[in-house]
Amino acid sequence: MANTIRPIVRAAFKVDQLYYQFVRVDVEDGLLVTGDLNEVNARYDDDYIIGEAENQLDITEDNLRAGWTGEDLRVHQRDARQLRAFLKRFKKAAA
Numbered sequence: 415m416a417n418t419i420r421p422i423v424r425a426a427f428k429v430d431q432l433y434y435q436f437v438r439v440d441v442e443d444g445l446l447v448t449g450d451l452n453e454v455n456a457r458y459d460d461d462y463i464i465g466e467a468e469n470q471l472d473i474t475e476d477n478l479r480a481g482w483t484g485e486d487l488r489v490h491q492r493d494a495r496q497l498r499a500f501l502k503r504f505k506k507a508a509a
Contacts, residue, residue, distance in 0.1 A: 422504050423455045426463050429496045431470040464505055471497040 426432040437449035446453050454463075474497060477490045 417452060417455065419451050419455050420460070422460050422463055423451060423458075425500060425503065426454070426467070427451060429467070429500050431474065431493050431497060432463070432467060432500070435466055435470065460504070464501065467497055467501050467504075471501065 426436070436446065436454050440446040441449045446457060458466075471494065474490055474493045478487075478494060482490055
C-alpha cells in the first residue's frame with residue numbers, strides 16, 4: 415500500500431517558512447534526513463506541524479513589528495499571510 419501524503423503536509427510545503435523549516439533547519443539540526451514530503455508526512459503529526467506554523471507566525475509577527483521596510487517588509491507580510499491562512503485552514507481541523 416502506498417504511503418498517502420496528508421493534506422496538511424502538502425499545504426505546509428506551500429508555505430515558504432514551513433518549507434524552509436523542514437528542508438533546511440530540521441535537516442541541519444538532524445531532526446530529518448532529507449526534509450521531503452514523505453519524511454515530513456511520516457515523522458511529524460498534525461499537531462507538530464500546526465505548532466511549528468504558530469511558532470513561525472510568532473517570529474514573523476515580531477519581524478513585522480521590528481519596522482522593516484521595502485522588500486523585507488513585503489516578504490514578512492507575505493509570510494504572515496501564508497501562515498495565517500494555513501492555520502485558519504488546519505488549526506480548526508486538528509482541534
